[in-house]
Amino acid sequence: MSEERSLNFIEQIVEEDIANGVNDGRVLTRFPPEPNGYLHIGHAKSIALNFGLAQKYNGKTNLRFDDTNPVTEDTEYVESIKEDIRWLGFEWEKELYASDYFEQLYAFAVKLIEKGLAYVEDASADEIAAAKGTPTVPGTPTPARSRTVAENLDLFDRMRKGEFKDGEKTLRAKADLASPNMHMRDPLMYRIKHAHHHRTGDKWCIYPMYDFAHGQSDSIEHITHSICTLEFIPHRALYDWFIKELDIFPSHQYEFARLNLTYTVMSKRKLKQLVEEGHVNGWDDPRMPTISGLRRRGYTPASIRQLCERVGVQKRDNMIELSLLEFCIREELNRTANRVMAVLDPVKLVITNYPEGQVEEMTADNNPEDENAGSRTLHFSNTLYIEREDFMENPPKKFFRLGPGNMVRLKNAYIIKGESFDKDADGNITTIYATYLPESKSGGDQSGLTVKGTIHWVSAEHAATAEVRIYDRLFTAENPQAEEADFTTFINPDSLQVIKEAFVEPGLLQAKPGERFQFLRKGYFVVDADSTADKVVFNRTVTLKDAWAKESAKGK
Numbered sequence: 001m002s003e004e005r006s007l008n009f010i011e012q013i014v015e016e017d018i019a020n021g022v023n024d025g026r027v028l029t030r031f032p033p034e035p036n037g038y039l040h041i042g043h044a045k046s047i048a049l050n051f052g053l054a055q056k057y058n059g060k061t062n063l064r065f066d067d068t069n070p071v072t073e074d075t076e077y078v079e080s081i082k083e084d085i086r087w088l089g090f091e092w093e094k095e096l097y098a099s100d101y102f103e104q105l106y107a108f109a110v111k112l113i114e115k116g117l118a119y120v121e122d123a124s125a126d127e128i129a130a131a132k133g134t135p136t137v138p139g140t141p142t143p144a145r146s147r148t149v150a151e152n153l154d155l156f157d158r159m160r161k162g163e164f165k166d167g168e169k170t171l172r173a174k175a176d177l178a179s180p181n182m183h184m185r186d187p188l189m190y191r192i193k194h195a196h197h198h199r200t201g202d203k204w205c206i207y208p209m210y211d212f213a214h215g216q217s218d219s220i221e222h223i224t225h226s227i228c229t230l231e232f233i234p235h236r237a238l239y240d241w242f243i244k245e246l247d248i249f250p251s252h253q254y255e256f257a258r259l260n261l262t263y264t265v266m267s268k269r270k271l272k273q274l275v276e277e278g279h280v281n282g283w284d285d286p287r288m289p290t291i292s293g294l295r296r297r298g299y300t301p302a303s304i305r306q307l308c309e310r311v312g313v314q315k316r317d318n319m320i321e322l323s324l325l326e327f328c329i330r331e332e333l334n335r336t337a338n339r340v341m342a343v344l345d346p347v348k349l350v351i352t353n354y355p356e357g358q359v360e361e362m363t364a365d366n367n368p369e370d371e372n373a374g375s376r377t378l379h380f381s382n383t384l385y386i387e388r389e390d391f392m393e394n395p396p397k398k399f400f401r402l403g404p405g406n407m408v409r410l411k412n413a414y415i416i417k418g419e420s421f422d423k424d425a426d427g428n429i430t431t432i433y434a435t436y437l438p439e440s441k442s443g444g445d446q447s448g449l450t451v452k453g454t455i456h457w458v459s460a461e462h463a464a465t466a467e468v469r470i471y472d473r474l475f476t477a478e479n480p481q482a483e484e485a486d487f488t489t490f491i492n493p494d495s496l497q498v499i500k501e502a503f504v505e506p507g508l509l510q511a512k513p514g515e516r517f518q519f520l521r522k523g524y525f526v527v528d529a530d531s532t533a534d535k536v537v538f539n540r541t542v543t544l545k546d547a548w549a550k551e552s553a554k555g556k
Helices: 009-019 041-056 075-087 098-114 125-131 149-161 210-221 230-246 268-276 291-297 301-311 322-336 506-510 547-554
Strands: 028-031 060-065 095-097 118-121 170-173 188-192 206-208 226-229 253-256 338-340 346-351 360-365 375-380 383-387 407-410 415-423 429-436 464-471 496-504 516-519 523-527 536-542
Touching (some): 009 041, 009 253, 028 041, 028 226, 041 226, 041 301, 060 210, 095 098, 098 170, 098 230, 118 149, 170 230, 206 210, 210 230, 322 536
Parallel strands (some): 028 060, 464 536
Antiparallel strands (some): 415 429, 464 496
């Protein structure tokens, strides 16, 4: 029996709150994405944490879209986010939007103005920044800070009515210009944006800033544990200040380390740049760390949840090896994926002493790791396709595959011996000739021979043609966004190789998008949505072994 893992620090907080009757022992978390792009694997950790806590402690989780910036947000992103969360295996209690609370947030702002804790600012963004001072030098008040409550109420009302241009006015909190926390130095609460909102249309032209909308939305929903990533630690004082001054439900913020993976970028802005500049083929490109990209690559919800579980919940940022994610999917697919034979770089093999026109049926186990996976029938004939790399014209002593005079077993079939080959005018081998041992059939081998190599094959007469996309890591640098050069200069030129004509077992023509297989000796692959009735398309999910481990060792 495996040892039960210890509680992470957030679970300890929740259990202590429940034991002390805080919020009557109720647990309500939320996942609050901004709908300005597709979710990535970093969000998956937050999803797993928020929804996982609620599940563990008999609580609930709200999905709340932080839709306070109409310029960057779109319903396309809303729908993709919902699809990703459900695909990961979670369901929310309520689907909510910050825009649901625009009227209430406006009323909160008015209340702060009435208390003398907010004012309408005329200064530009640069002027505001200059007046804020530095962490060691207090800020200086702008002339607008001394406005009367009546003036501020009038100007804020006129802001709402659309009397001012974008950037002409803002609403600021009158907090603490001497605070060592720069976020407390009269932060912006509202800005003017004359832009169409994906839900409220043109009803509003002023929009709350994240720091004002977030905590108040948590409070409106009576969120008990508001879980954010570490970069929001400096924001917590302001989160608490707004709640205290408004005298509303005291939601509380807790911070954990975000998920950072090697050989990728996690910034939505950078991911969007990759898409818009054509470095990848959309948000769901299988090289992207987006959840939709990982899904199309062949990753499973369980493998991503397993990564989140293994990484755990920490208070300090660190970089997680991409190989750990690859290990999680390898481990799962080794148990669950059916084995099939696919030849990606084919060369013809003719077995000269096998009767021409004869077709034999061979039996192959679908998955040796799963006794309930059953078996399938393979067709064997005298003309096969094998991998080009499995034959050498002049094989060295320790080459245990096929060559003139070398013997090798054809998986689930016979032992063969290489005899000769043909070449084209360019010196490329076009056909290999071999003989087989009739008494060496797999499962009933009476040849008495032992061979060290086994290779895969497909019958030329029965093979189906497939397109195979070999995906690899998108970047050559471990942390491309930390390098001094533009992160796009580290894009791996070999991150995608397309094989237009591979040969696979004919049964794979019936495979449906999303089905996963192990191509024997080649890796794990998934059927892509681009597949048609006439041509199946496979994406490589991951290699059979960590192909980058050797390369990493070489560089050290």
